[in-house]
Amino acid sequence: MGTTVEAKLGYNVFKIDKERHIVIDTEICNKICKDKTCLYICPAFLYKLDDQGNNTVDWEGCLECGTCLICCEHDALSWEYPRGEFGIQYRSA
Amino acid sequence: MEKVDVIVVGGGLAGLSAAYGLAAEGLEVILIERGDYSGAKNVTGGRLYVSPIRNMYPELWEDAPFERPVTREFITLMGEGNSTTIEFAADKFAAQPYQSYTVLRATFDLWLSEQVMEKGGMVIVKQRVDDLIKEGDKVIGIRAGEDEIGADITIIAEGVLGLVANKAGLRELPSWKDHAVGFKETLELPKEVIDNRWHLAPDEGAAHLFMGGVTKGMLGGGFLYTNKESISLGIVLGMKDAKERVDKIDIYTLLDDFKANPTIAPLVADGELVEYSAHVISEAGLSGIPQLWGDGYLMTGDAAGLALNQLYTVRGMDFAVASGYYAAQAIIEGKKQNDLDAVGPAYEKMMKESWVLKDFETAKNILHFIENPRIFSHYPNAVGRLFDRVFTLNDQPTDSIYTKVMSSVKKDFMNVTTAKELLGMRKI
Numbered sequence: 001m002g003t004t005v006e007a008k009l010g011y012n013v014f015k016i017d018k019e020r021h022i023v024i025d026t027e028i029c030n031k032i033c034k035d036k037t038c039l040y041i042c043p044a045f046l047y048k049l050d051d052q053g054n055n056t057v058d059w060e061g062c063l064e065c066g067t068c069l070i071c072c073e074h075d076a077l078s079w080e081y082p083r084g085e086f087g088i089q090y091r092s093a
Numbered sequence: 094m095e096k097v098d099v100i101v102v103g104g105g106l107a108g109l110s111a112a113y114g115l116a117a118e119g120l121e122v123i124l125i126e127r128g129d130y131s132g133a134k135n136v137t138g139g140r141l142y143v144s145p146i147r148n149m150y151p152e153l154w155e156d157a158p159f160e161r162p163v164t165r166e167f168i169t170l171m172g173e174g175n176s177t178t179i180e181f182a183a184d185k186f187a188a189q190p191y192q193s194y195t196v197l198r199a200t201f202d203l204w205l206s207e208q209v210m211e212k213g214g215m216v217i218v219k220q221r222v223d224d225l226i227k228e229g230d231k232v233i234g235i236r237a238g239e240d241e242i243g244a245d246i247t248i249i250a251e252g253v254l255g256l257v258a259n260k261a262g263l264r265e266l267p268s269w270k271d272h273a274v275g276f277k278e279t280l281e282l283p284k285e286v287i288d289n290r291w292h293l294a295p296d297e298g299a300a301h302l303f304m305g306g307v308t309k310g311m312l313g314g315g316f317l318y319t320n321k322e323s324i325s326l327g328i329v330l331g332m333k334d335a336k337e338r339v340d341k342i343d344i345y346t347l348l349d350d351f352k353a354n355p356t357i358a359p360l361v362a363d364g365e366l367v368e369y370s371a372h373v374i375s376e377a378g379l380s381g382i383p384q385l386w387g388d389g390y391l392m393t394g395d396a397a398g399l400a401l402n403q404l405y406t407v408r409g410m411d412f413a414v415a416s417g418y419y420a421a422q423a424i425i426e427g428k429k430q431n432d433l434d435a436v437g438p439a440y441e442k443m444m445k446e447s448w449v450l451k452d453f454e455t456a457k458n459i460l461h462f463i464e465n466p467r468i469f470s471h472y473p474n475a476v477g478r479l480f481d482r483v484f485t486l487n488d489q490p491t492d493s494i495y496t497k498v499m500s501s502v503k504k505d506f507m508n509v510t511t512a513k514e515l516l517g518m519r520k521i
Contacts, residue, residue: 005369008366008369011367012369012370015129035336037336040335040341040342040343040344041274041336042345043274043344043345043371044345044369044371045343045345063276063369063370063372064134065136065276065371065372065373066254066373067274067332067371067373069266070254070266070267070268070269070332071269071336073269080256081127081134081221081256082127083221084127084218084219084220084237084238085127085128085129085218085219085220087128088133088134088370089129089134090128090132090133090134090135090199091199091367091368092197092198092199092200092323092367092368093132093135093136093137093197093198093199093277093279093370
């Protein structure tokens with residue numbers, strides 16, 4: 001129903017860096033984290049578990065809001081803004 | 094290390110406002126913005142209240158690229174299977190000087206950065222500030238990649254997350270317990286369609302807020318602002334409620350459900366999606382404001398926790414402009430007196446004595462009040478039930494209007510819980 005969130009992100013302008021700006025310490029996700037808030041709290045729905053059950057993030061589509069960083073209580077995320085001139089470039093917002 | 098009077102970290106409204114005030118007085122100011130242009134990383138709901146800040150830079154607002162002045166206010170309570178809308182129009186809102194305008198940040202902030210440059214301020218884009226440089230406890234400049242620049246005063250205007258200030262030990266990261274996430278779509282619609290749907294005269298605008306079903310009972314609400322030829326449609330959601338919700342609802346789906354709701358669908362019909370954005374908002378009020386200054390630096394805007402949920406509106410941009418203005422005034426005065434140690438205390442004093450921190454003081458109990466889930470479920474539903482009874486007619490003998498209203502009021506409003514909540518309202 002409606003537009004999927006992936007399709008919504010397709011309308012945005014992203015300048016994608018070679019380096020990722022979010023790194024997940026999956027060991028923490030697997031060993032300590034029970035609630036895995038990032039999977040449902042990211043407004044761009046970028047966090048997903050892969051076939052092995054490891055947490056992944058499609059960082060290229062990041063809206064840079066920081067919600068995942070704030071909600072991760074186990075410090076599993078190394079999260080920086082993308083380097084200058086990379087990442088989302090809003091044209092309205 | 095190259096040194097200037099002032100470095101501003103971040104080209105949003107707080108940083109730009111500060112840089113504009115400083116450049117206008119001839120100070121040497123460098124503003125550093127990580128996006129391709131000022132506004133590239135910035136998100137609003139959004140409406141800017143100009144009334145509080147009009148006299149700060151009176152020459153600025155006449156030519157500002159606002160979208161529409163807000164002349165009509167709508168509030169919709171979304172109940173179960175119904176909705177109740179209040180539409181408020183006042184002659185004074187439809188006349189100059191307008192108290193608030195809808196804005197789009199990519200346009201607005203870019204324009205303000207051009208005004209800064211016109212005054213002689215330097216705006217450097219596509220550069221991320223990585224660190225503050227400290228000498229003991231004193232902030233003496235910034236590091237951006239390989240480059241280091243020194244400054245008498247560094248204005249921290251990096252936004253709500255405060256990553257750079259946090260790295261330097263000047264403030265905490267925001268907490269999920271008292272922050273919200275806002276996410277919105279920008280939907281293009283022809284001018285006349287917008288005018289018709291919100292009963293607007295040409296070039297007038299509407300602010301439309303939604304409470305209740307839109308957040309499925311969680312703290313927050315929906316918003317809709319009319320721009321010139323688009324609408325900003327979104328949801329603000331308290332992270333605590335979203336995080337602790339047992340069914341772990343994917344929050345982005347709330348916006349799709351919202352758009353599909355029979356009350357909303359005709360309002361947004363044929364809107365062409367042009368952008369999807371998201372931003373974190375402080376709900377912490379007064380308690381979320383860190384130390385506003387320290388040796389060598391001032392904190393402004395969202396980086397200083399300056400966002401305020403007043404229930405019927407969320408303010409942030411006017412505080413950002415005001416804090417930037419006061420930061421600039423404090424620095425200008427400190428330079429004149431050749432007393433930079435006086436800058437921080439002077440800035441704090443201006444913030445405390447103006448409406449900025451007074452409004453935070455007034456609203457200090459709001460977060461506690463809105464943490465009550467009944468506000469987002471019971472009351473919107475109760476109002477819907479009341480009107481449902483009033484307007485329903487079938488083949489049974491109908492009750493008197495008095496009976497219909499009073500039976501609903503007794504059931505939903507005349508009880509101890511509501512009485513206590515009414516008493517609680519005295520604090521907001």
